[in-house]
Amino acid sequence: MLAEPLPNPGLDAAVPGVVILGGAHGTLALARGLAVMGVPVTLVSNDTPLPGWSRHVSRKFSWPGPDAPDASSHLLDLAAKHGLAGALLIAGGDAEVQMVSRSLDALSAVYRVFLPAWEQLQWVCEKPLLYCRAAELGLAVPLTYAFASVEEAERGEMHFPVVLKPNMGGGDSTLARAKVVRADDRATFLAAFEVAAREIGAENVVVQQLIPGGGKAQFSYAALWNNGEPVAEFTARRLRQYPVEFGYTSTFVQVVEQPEAIAASRRLLSSVSHHGLVEIEFKHDVRDGALKLLDVNPRPWSWFGLAGAAGLDLGAMLWATANGVDTGVGTAQIGTAWMYLARDLVSAVQLMARGELSPRDYVGSFRAVKAWATFVPNDPLPSVLDLPLTAWRVLTRRVLKERTGA
Template sequence: MSEGTRMEGGAPRKQGPLSAHPRGVAILGGAHGTLALARSLGRRGVPVWLITNDNPLPSWSRHVHRTLRWQGAADPGSVPFLRAAAAEHGLEGFLLVPAADAEVRLVAQSVEALSAAYNIALPGWERLKWVCEKPLLYRRAAELGVDVPPTYEFSSVEEAARAEIRFPVVLKPNMGGGRDSFSRAKVARADDKDGFLAAYREAAGQIGLDNVVVQELIPGGGESQFSYAALWSEGRPVAEFAARRGRQYPVDFGYTSTFVEVVEEPRVLEAARHILGDIGYHGLVEVEFKHDARDDRMRVLDVNPRPWSWFGLAAAAGVDLGAMLWDVAEGRDVAAKAARRKVSWMYLVRDAAAGSRLVATRRLRAGDYFRSFATVRAWAAFSASDPMPGLIDIPLTAWRVLTRRFLKIH
């Protein structure tokens, strides 16, 4: 963002002629993060509706009042559907929370149309694109003095073939939320020029050349990845903490976190504040970083302006971002709290697979793996007070893997 076009700080403008106090929350899409948010809100007695075309896991929660099925954020009729749903089901004035990447883009790009029916805790797209689209994020972060991974830009496959590239590299989609195989995989690795060009052509064929990001691979696995988790209001953090992705699945390029723990890492907090403050951010957010041991720098990777998979760690650590989101929406003051240390979150089924792999390759001792269970205070799906999602998670995951990976049904 150039100096001439930089957004001023502060809160986004009020959205529409609605009451300042929402009547409930409608969550668009998502899975484990949506489930954790619904539980935080449900414990406060807040009516929660789920609108989804994807993972039905959160709908099994006793805290989800009702689930509506739709064609998804990519459907041309998505905005009319949401407006009609508000009128038909009495959702006018509900807080609308997008919980997946495609839904984030839809809501941010349709703020004016949707704010006639809902309250929206998210900046419009002109602000939000500077953190959602990776090339814009890296450009603005560098201008703000935040470290970024070495990134290559090519205008054609031929230019990429001629370029001097330091391998290994990773290829990523510009922004998540796509339904193609490259977007669902999130990242592809290339160790030499031939492998890179093959992966680059395939990715460009699926999402377009301009939407493929090529970066130098930063060494290290999940243990090198850190996150900033927060709720922002009026361009300032209401509550925030740092966490470390101790393990992920798959272990080298994680599709999802499997073990996340609260840590103290002030560099993550400082860098994230620079990025989010620059656009006057508003709402829930996770900012991902990777520690580069070669020069001891924290390099920003991604910004997720929505509930994330390990969102339940926040409440377990005493910083219930979901409940705080409701308090802020209702205009109540929220006292800042420090997250409790030695608290972690686990996605048990996939962490068992990740842990087994790490132990088998001697990157983790079996004793250390089992000792990590001592700090777990939140699980991806299980909760003693809300048991059904935990019971359905394993068979549901197996069914989704079977239909999507092997039967190619989407």
């Protein structure tokens, strides 16, 4: 079953606005783009307040969050109390995607939703299922190890270095906060695996051989799909990221041509009849020449603002599609870049110290930047507050919890 963008009984055909659940930099970029078109944007979040500082967000509401037992009921009540019935509901974070997709029938009775039902979407959101589907479709993935317990992990044969990831994004576990943990030897691996297994269960820990290379080897497919077909799509290269080996976040992303990523993404998304926004991450493995599938994000991603800057505004196209308007055919301008300045500077300094980036090339990369993670001239507050907010989140979510053992 797919959530069709059709008007609800008793409502006008036009969508009355957009409700975005959670998210950070991607949500901010989406909200700005929609507001410029005159679309009312409502933010509902229990996490970072960053998008809510934008003057382009007309209303803000807090809620118990996507993991609350009554999450969908809260959204239904919100629509009834604040006139949001018929609005386009967009999940901005991983946990929000799962909640909305699982509650699709109930939420679609009030909101318009562009996501497949969880029975379909879980095949790209849950990494073990994702890699099974990729194997069925003949898509390359990193060498992955499956351990059902700490004891199995202790006995397992592996080729180091490896990385540990949660089976899905979202959550507040140590591994979820880190996103990726690297282990160069068995002792480091077992220590990280034991913590992760205790917090989220061994079966929910994905262990993979690390593909060598930094951001230059990593590519993304970005698109809007409607009822199992691509509406608009382009590919980009993560030239720099933080940390430099495997990115917690992108810091410098540039539009490039990558037909292999497009072909693989189409095959994967068609298999689940995808519906909505999506970003798919790949990494080129120099050892065998294969482009290997890493992750799928069916939500606005951190560098979402690059799409509009490159001339292929996926947010505007989503809005048009929800209103039954033909979006036409467009292409993203090759070479257009997006930068997260504060973190990119840290990444660049590290790469310079390793001899992998010259100061001249770093300065030259600014010429391609047409979109920034937080800064736009007519909406400066998010960029002013982003750095102290990031520092506070690192302190409260990582440093203090590690010290207290929370």
